[in-house]
Amino acid sequence: MMASPLPISYTVGDDCVSPTVVSIPLISLADIEAARERIAGHVRRTPVLTNERLDEAAGATLFFKCEPLQHIGAFKARGATNAVFALSDAEASRGVATHSSGNHAAAVARAAALRGIPAYIVMPEGSAAPKLAQVERLGGRITLCAPTQAAREAAAARIVAETGAAFIHPYDNPYVMAGQGTAALELMEDAPDLDLVLAPIGGGGLISGVSTAVKALRPHARVIGVEPAGADDAARSFAAGHVIPLERPDTIADGLRASLAASTFAHIQRGVDAVATVSEPAIVQAMRTLWEALKIVVEPSAAVPYAAIESGEIDVRGLRVGIVLTGGNVDLDRLPWVQGARL
Amino acid sequence: MMASPLPISYTVGDDCVSPTVVSIPLISLADIEAARERIAGHVRRTPVLTNERLDEAAGATLFFKCEPLQHIGAFKARGATNAVFALSDAEASRGVATHSSGNHAAAVARAAALRGIPAYIVMPEGSAAPKLAQVERLGGRITLCAPTQAAREAAAARIVAETGAAFIHPYDNPYVMAGQGTAALELMEDAPDLDLVLAPIGGGGLISGVSTAVKALRPHARVIGVEPAGADDAARSFAAGHVIPLERPDTIADGLRASLAASTFAHIQRGVDAVATVSEPAIVQAMRTLWEALKIVVEPSAAVPYAAIESGEIDVRGLRVGIVLTGGNVDLDRLPWVQGARL
Numbered sequence: 088m089m090a091s092p093l094p095i096s097y098t099v100g101d102d103c104v105s106p107t108v109v110s111i112p113l114i115s116l117a118d119i120e121a122a123r124e125r126i127a128g129h130v131r132r133t134p135v136l137t138n139e140r141l142d143e144a145a146g147a148t149l150f151f152k153c154e155p156l157q158h159i160g161a162f163k164a165r166g167a168t169n170a171v172f173a174l175s176d177a178e179a180s181r182g183v184a185t186h187s188s189g190n191h192a193a194a195v196a197r198a199a200a201l202r203g204i205p206a207y208i209v210m211p212e213g214s215a216a217p218k219l220a221q222v223e224r225l226g227g228r229i230t231l232c233a234p235t236q237a238a239r240e241a242a243a244a245r246i247v248a249e250t251g252a253a254f255i256h257p258y259d260n261p262y263v264m265a266g267q268g269t270a271a272l273e274l275m276e277d278a279p280d281l282d283l284v285l286a287p288i289g290g291g292g293l294i295s296g297v298s299t300a301v302k303a304l305r306p307h308a309r310v311i312g313v314e315p316a317g318a319d320d321a322a323r324s325f326a327a328g329h330v331i332p333l334e335r336p337d338t339i340a341d342g343l344r345a346s347l348a349a350s351t352f353a354h355i356q357r358g359v360d361a362v363a364t365v366s367e368p369a370i371v372q373a374m375r376t377l378w379e380a381l382k383i384v385v386e387p388s389a390a391v392p393y394a395a396i397e398s399g400e401i402d403v404r405g406l407r408v409g410i411v412l413t414g415g416n417v418d419l420d421r422l423p424w425v426q427g428a429r430l
Numbered sequence: 431m432m433a434s435p436l437p438i439s440y441t442v443g444d445d446c447v448s449p450t451v452v453s454i455p456l457i458s459l460a461d462i463e464a465a466r467e468r469i470a471g472h473v474r475r476t477p478v479l480t481n482e483r484l485d486e487a488a489g490a491t492l493f494f495k496c497e498p499l500q501h502i503g504a505f506k507a508r509g510a511t512n513a514v515f516a517l518s519d520a521e522a523s524r525g526v527a528t529h530s531s532g533n534h535a536a537a538v539a540r541a542a543a544l545r546g547i548p549a550y551i552v553m554p555e556g557s558a559a560p561k562l563a564q565v566e567r568l569g570g571r572i573t574l575c576a577p578t579q580a581a582r583e584a585a586a587a588r589i590v591a592e593t594g595a596a597f598i599h600p601y602d603n604p605y606v607m608a609g610q611g612t613a614a615l616e617l618m619e620d621a622p623d624l625d626l627v628l629a630p631i632g633g634g635g636l637i638s639g640v641s642t643a644v645k646a647l648r649p650h651a652r653v654i655g656v657e658p659a660g661a662d663d664a665a666r667s668f669a670a671g672h673v674i675p676l677e678r679p680d681t682i683a684d685g686l687r688a689s690l691a692a693s694t695f696a697h698i699q700r701g702v703d704a705v706a707t708v709s710e711p712a713i714v715q716a717m718r719t720l721w722e723a724l725k726i727v728v729e730p731s732a733a734v735p736y737a738a739i740e741s742g743e744i745d746v747r748g749l750r751v752g753i754v755l756t757g758g759n760v761d762l763d764r765l766p767w768v769q770g771a772r773l
Contacts, residue, residue: 134477136499140567155725156479217722224483375762379560382498382727382758415725419718425768 111353114261116303119268119296122169126266129168129201133157133270135277138380145396147403150278152270155383155415159193159221161342162270162413163257166292167194169266170255171202179204181251186232186239188214189342190414191257196227207252209242211235215418258292259348268296274409275301281308282406285392287413288312288321288362289343291351297411298358309360311401313392315340316364321347325355325362339367339423342388342414365391369398371423377412384415387423454696457604459646462611462639465512469609472511472544476500476613478620481723488739490746493621495613498726498758502536502564504685505613505756506600509635510537512609513598514545522547524594529575529582531557532685533757534600539570550595552585554578558761601635602691611639617752618644624651625749628735630756631655631664631705632686634694640754641701652703654744656735658683659707667695668705682710682766685731685757708734712741714766720755727758730766 136151154162171183182205185195192208199206208227210219211234222229232242247254256263270293275281286297291312298310314321315338323331330352336344347355355362365373370387373394377385389412395401396408479494497505514526525548528538535551542549551570553562554577565572575585590597599606613636618624629640634655641653657664658681666674673695679687690698698705708716713730716737720728732755738744739751 134499139501156477158482160725378727378762382503384721384725384727419721419765420768422762422765422768425763425765 111350112261113354113357114265114268114295114299116300118261118265119272119300122165122262122265123269123272125172126165126168126269129172129198130164130269131157132273135274136381136383140380141376145403145408147396147405148407149396149403150274150281150407150409151381151383152274152409152411153383154270154411154413155385155389157414159190159197159225160414160416161190161194162267162293162411163190163194164197165269166258166260166263166266166296167191167255168198168201170260170262171195171198171204173262174253178253181253182207183255184243184246184250184252185209185255185257186243187257188218190416192218192227193221193225195255196222196225200226205250205252207246207250209239209246211239217418218416258290258295258345259350260292261350264292264295264299264351264354266296267293268300270411271297271300271409272304274411275304278407278409280407281305281409283309283311283403284409284411285311285313285395285401286411287340287343287388287391288314288347288355289388290345291321291347291355293411293413294359295351295354298354302358310358311395312355312359312362313395313401314343314362314364315370315391316366318343319364321355322362322364324352325359338370338387340370340388340391342386343391363395363400365394365398365400369394369400373397375424383412384417385412386414386417389413389415454693455604456697456700457608457611457638457642459643461604461608462615462643465508465605465608466612466615468515469508469511469612472515472541473507473612474500475616478617479724479726483723484719488746488751490739490748491750492739493617493624493750493752494724494726495617495752495754496726497613497754497756498728498732500757502533502540502568503757503759504533504537505610505636505754506533506537507540508612509601509603509606509609509639510534510598511541511544512612513603513605514538514541514547516605517596521596524596525550526598527586527589527593527595528552528598528600529586530600531561533759535561535570536564536568538598539565539568543569548593548595550589550593552582552589554582560761561759601633601638601688602693603635604693607635607638607642607694607697609639610636611643613754614640614643614752615647617754618647621750621752623750624648624752626652626654626746627752627754628654628656628738628744629754630683630686630731630734631657631690631698632731633688634664634690634698636754636756637702638694638697641697645701653701654738655698655702655705656738656744657686657705657707658713658734659709661686662707663689664698665705665707668698668702681713681730683713683731683734685729686734706738706743708737708741708743712737712743716740718767726755727760728755729757729760732756732758
């Protein structure tokens with residue numbers, strides 16, 4: 088649990104018919120500041136880049152927080168490191184476990200190695216070879232499982248039962264959310280007086296931390312989450328007022344194919360002003376524009392917020408806009424704009 | 431001329447037969463410090479990145495100075511800005527001119543726009559469309575010419591005669607060399623106690639500035655220039671003790687296809703400890719490794735120094751090594767490792 092959870096009453100389910108009221112703890116600015124202190128020295132303060140050409144095109148001043156330059160190539164290092172280092176020595180001694188085919192797996196493996204404890208990582212068969220190699224290089228103990236959510240959860244549960252390892256969920260964990268929020272603290276320091284902050288929404292861990300930090304320090308700034316139209320559970324949940332799980336995600340943005348948790352949805356309801364969606368061609372175009380203009384390798388998921396600007400989905404004219412570029416782990420043989428590349 | 435040129439006696443030509451002795455002014459640390467002050471606010475202080483995976487592979491501590499994140503995507507912004515702003519108001523009022531198909535063209539156009547003066551840019555027919563578009567977007571007045579060195583020089587000379595514009599050579603200019611050297615000042619501040627600094631050699635402007643700064647501030651650090659084996663005029667000149675022009679460059683590193691000038695060679699003789707060469711496959715492999723590990727888009731020329739490390743050409747084990755990543759302007763449709771990409 089968090090050091091200072093802020094319980095609120097929160098309604099889950101169809102709010103027309105006998106709502107169930109449960110209490111979901113929300114993270115606070117203090118949790119994010121504690122995270123920052125906890126992970127200092129283990130994660131990078133990434134640069135914030137500006138670009139004349141992109142500003143001109145948008146009619147705005149854009150500040151890109153460059154998490155591809157973070158350790159393991161993604162912001163996920165922040166949350167995982169905070170969660171791993173928040174464990175007591177007794178908890179930590181039995182190691183940590185997670186299931187992930189993506190950046191969270193590498194982030195947990197790296198954080199565990201830094202703390203000197205084992206990391207049990209469940210990864211689906213068919214995971215990209217570079218992702219497996221990265222987790223292995225970082226010392227993670229990989230268990231392969233069938234590529235279904237149920238198989239992943241079962242394998243992780245078995246490992247937790249056998250080893251007593253602490254399970255580190257990729258987003259449904261207050262320490263993970265608070266860790267991700269540290270990116271927004273740094274962004275607001277390097278880019279003061281922001282009018283608007285954009286971040287992608289997958290499971291919602293990043294936007295939970297970011298919106299908490301922004302609304303605490305700059306209450307009048309708007310926070311907009313962006314997701315692929317082909318994985319628009321956050322937009323639909325936001326409109327409906329309750330979590331609608333993602334059924335069949337269909338997007339190149341592989342980092343954004345997760346469903347919201349009740350916890351992240353509660354943070355979105357508290358701190359996010361709107362959720363926008365973007366098309367697949369807009370994501371690919373934005374990815375290419377960012378590579379060309381910023382010279383930063385961004386993965387499709389990381390291009391999603393800028394896609395909303397470039398495609399005109401969000402009107403940013405005259406504004407100072409902070410954008411979290413989330414990660415840069417992409418298969419360089421499969422660039423979506425290159426003819427002949429496997430897709 | 432420089433504020434404080436340091437004339438030395440320097441021998442040009444075949445030193446066995448009646449050498450001609452001329453005086454070539456060498457730049458000093460003071461020139462680079464003056465450049466830094468002159469261009470402050472117009473160029474970026476780019477980040478220096480480190481990477482655990484690359485350190486492990488090299489058995490060294492590597493510090494990458496990331497000039498792809500510089501304005502116009504390359505270190506060339508430094509030297510061109512210094513040269514343009516060093517002009518007197520009277521000189522500047524007639525504008526500036528250069529010939530270049532690459533990053534120097536954009537750098538001069540941008541610097542002239544910042545100073546509010548015209549930039550006449552001679553570019554060879556057949557220049558890449560994005561390069562032309564970039565110079566145009568920056569307000570450069572483009573004159574196309576036949577794609578030969580003679581045609582470029584003739585066209586530029588005609589423009590200079592007609593307009594009275596000041597000619598800004600891409601490297602045979604002390605202000606340009608001093609401007610490029612500012613990258614090394616920043617690198618040494620962010621990465622103290624370097625044992626070795628690596629930079630690519632094309633025309634030699636960058637290595638002239640870098641070696642001047644390094645030898646002044648850290649005399650015991652070694653400076654090694656690296657160039658493609660297919661454009662090895664610096665290595666051959668260095669060994670021979672006099673400038674041997676590049677005849678038929680054959681390399682993917684399009685930024686390194688220029689011949690040394692007498693001026694840059696004099697700086698190389700003064701401050702460079704060795705010149706290494708790397709193969710084309712090593713350049714492509716290094717480029718890919720850097721994209722994958724650092725998440726920075728580097729052009730082939732920028733990958734050349736790291737190629738010398740990755741291929742084992744230079745032994746860096748146990749050393750603290752500074753590496754100037756020079757630029758990131760690359761055609762994203764023509765990545766050399768992607769099957770089906772046009773080469």
